[in-house]
Amino acid sequence: MEMEFTKGNKGCDTMEGSQREEGCRPDEELDDACGGDSMNGVSDEYPSDYAYVFGLSEQDIIRKVFRSEERAYDFYSKFGRCHGFGVRKGDYGKDEEGNLIRRRFFCNRAGLRDEKHLNRLDRKRGHRPETRTNCLAKLSIYLDRENSTWKVRKVILDHNHELTPRRMVHMIPKFRRISDAAKANIDGMRGYGVSTSKILGYMAGVAGGYSLLGFTKKDAYNYIDHMRRAKVVNGDSNAAIVYLEGKAAADPMSMARYNVTKDGMLANMFWADGPCRVDYQYFGDVVAFDSTYKKNKYQRPLVIFSGSNNHKQTTIFGFGLVLDETIESYTWMLENLLEVMCNKQPSVVVTDGDDAMIAAVKKVFPEATHRLCAWHLQKNVTSNGGEQMFREIFCKWLYADMEVDDFELEWEEASEKFGLHKKCWANQMYEKRHMWCNAYLRGKFCAGYRTTSRCEGINSHIKGFLNSRHSILELVQNLELVVREYRNNELVAQFNSIYSTPVLTTCLDPIERCAADVYTRAIFVLVKKEIDGVGAVNFVSKRRVSTTMV
Incomplete structure (x- = not known):
């Protein structure tokens, strides 16, 4: 059968003197009121809206008030990022009318892996390394109906595992995200055939290091693989044919x-x-x-x-x-x-x-x-x-x-x-x-x-x-x-042939000048060798034999 067609977020790496000198915000202040608070001794590498979460005690957090449940989650995520642990959403409660009235956020290492996954007899792959430690750290909030605000009911700051060093926090899955700008950058360079490793090296250099990219190499490779699969969702060969059909239409x-x-x-x-x-x-x-x-x-x-x-x-x-x-x-x-x-x-x-x-x-x-x-x-x-x-x-x-x-x-x-x-x-x-x-x-x-x-x-x-x-x-x-x-190389050579004129050096100026006008620069070099060879012939004598001049 034959066919034819013709038509990032910055990571929290270092902090010097990370105790906040000012007291915690009063109860009546809402969570976004001091998003621009300053903090003495905080490194410039931190985003400004992370400053107010450093040095907060359990009592400081208990007194916090939030406009929404999402604001509370955002606060706890920032708190976790700057202290070396990830955050995930936990259970919640609703009233008789179906309105959300309570919510709990946990350390991402809370809970344990179900034993049924550990005792399977038909397992072919090796076990993934265990990351959960049944950590009890959490933030519990509830809805204050009278003020329509969310308040902290309970907070546990102690963890049963080592916290992630700040230079490695960017590797925690919760804090990894490829921004739209980074995706556009990757797609653009991939479209010109630049290898993924070189793309990441360039982007890390611009950002100031891999820790400031906001994502890991594995995330980038996963994104590229996802985009590749999306292009050939109906089959690789079919995708190529459809692409060529589009080129033929243009x-x-x-x-x-x-x-x-x-x-x-x-x-x-x-x-x-x-x-x-x-x-x-x-x-x-x-x-x-x-x-x-x-x-x-x-x-x-x-x-x-x-x-x-x-x-x-x-x-x-x-x-x-x-x-x-x-x-x-x-x-x-x-x-x-x-x-x-x-x-x-x-x-x-x-x-x-x-x-x-x-x-x-x-x-x-x-x-x-x-x-x-x-x-x-x-x-x-x-x-x-x-x-x-x-x-x-x-x-x-x-x-x-x-x-x-x-x-x-x-x-x-x-x-x-x-x-x-x-x-x-x-x-x-x-x-x-x-x-x-x-x-x-x-x-x-x-x-x-x-x-x-x-x-x-x-x-x-x-x-x-x-x-x-x-x-x-x-x-x-x-x-x-x-x-x-290859076509650009041809365009450059054509421009040089039109824009410049070779210097005449042989004794046969008329012939050489004609060749310079007719031929491209590359071919003229070959023709000039023949002209030089003719110019080297010495005239000795001439004689006529019948109708022929020798």
């Missing part, structure tokens, strides 16, 4: 193709946006592709189609994700590349020595010259050829400008000397000589492609954008960032 020239297996799972996928298709029409005479990169959640081979533009830079024509590295998968990929690119056939295709690739290229691009990557061939010779002398000769065959007859003669001599007739890999290389020997390829325009090193360079570059845990949707989105950088 850019009518964007196209994507995919097919599915008999089980309805995603098999192969190819996609290219409008600028990629335009670039192919200009620079698609030489196409290189490689599929050695499998850095995604499903270990699917990622195929990158690339070429060389008029600035001698790498340009990307499209991406593909194949089910496996078979002839069928590569054939499907190349056929869809050809159809999406308006059936423009490349003149030269550069790949590594994979047999499935060779068969697919021969089937889909029968008229194209298929060139094998010289770097991969040299690597194979290094592992198979034991003689250093033979490796040097083979390197000469790859790159030297020589005639076909000379190569054939040298191959026969090397076969006798190194026993190549008895080696299977050598016989296979000789059968493929039309795809790697420069004697057979020197008349073909390859745009500087002798190896798939540009593909390897792309693979190396996108390591900063992809990792093995990425879903297909994240893979597609992050590859867009890679393409954006």
Whole structure:
């Protein structure tokens, strides 16, 4: 089946001289009346509304009055944060009319774990570490109906466990929260492919330390994982397809193709946006592709189609994700590349020595010259050829400008000397000589492609954008960032070619000036070498032979 579409809170770390010099507030003052009270000796790292909770005794708290039950809970939370314990809401009572009239707040280590969870025989995972100690610390409040205020009935300040040091209070679950600003910061940097560890390092540096972030690394990873799951709630493949459909709606020239297996799972996928298709029409005479990169959640081979533009830079024509590295998968990929690119056939295709690739290229691009990557061939010779002398000769065959007859003669001599007739890999290389020997390829325009090193360079570059845990949707989105950088490099090179004029240094000024106007800066450097070579020719004499001037 095939388918197509074209359309933080600061933590309480330190406190010096933490006793409040003023007395507690009178009974008649409400809880928010002194939210801005000052306190001598309190560190500037504390929020100002935390100052009044330091140094309060049991009697001070008993005399407190609150406007609402939530105000009381907020006070006890601040009290707990600044003294090293978490707070949770406990039981409550209501009157006959259903109105809340009493409430209790406990230390978060109150109670004990139910024994039935400890004695299970079918447990597979290890026990979580115990955090509850049956602590009795609490704050009990009741509603004063006459004044419509909440008053303290009982408070217990003693704990049966060690209080958390202030430098670690930010790790208590109750006091951890990722603010909306922090979420936006994380989402923004994640959208550009920045790793989570670097994001947290940057945010901690801005905040003044990890303790002042208001959340832990685990919270951040949980949030990112939650957002990732939310994006692919209906399936990873489906999410990627829906995303590409949205891109096609915004850019009518964007196209994507995919097919599915008999089980309805995603098999192969190819996609290219409008600028990629335009670039192919200009620079698609030489196409290189490689599929050695499998850095995604499903270990699917990622195929990158690339070429060389008029600035001698790498340009990307499209991406593909194949089910496996078979002839069928590569054939499907190349056929869809050809159809999406308006059936423009490349003149030269550069790949590594994979047999499935060779068969697919021969089937889909029968008229194209298929060139094998010289770097991969040299690597194979290094592992198979034991003689250093033979490796040097083979390197000469790859790159030297020589005639076909000379190569054939040298191959026969090397076969006798190194026993190549008895080696299977050598016989296979000789059968493929039309795809790697420069004697057979020197008349073909390859745009500087002798190896798939540009593909390897792309693979190396996108390591900063992809990792093995990425879903297909994240893979597609992050590859867009890679393409954006390559296009910016092309834009900079184009600007330099338009904005600046090279200095003329040869003796053939008219020719050099014309070349400077016609060619980009990168190509002009190559043309200038030819002009220098012509300028070095010395005139000796001339004579006429019939109608020919010599």
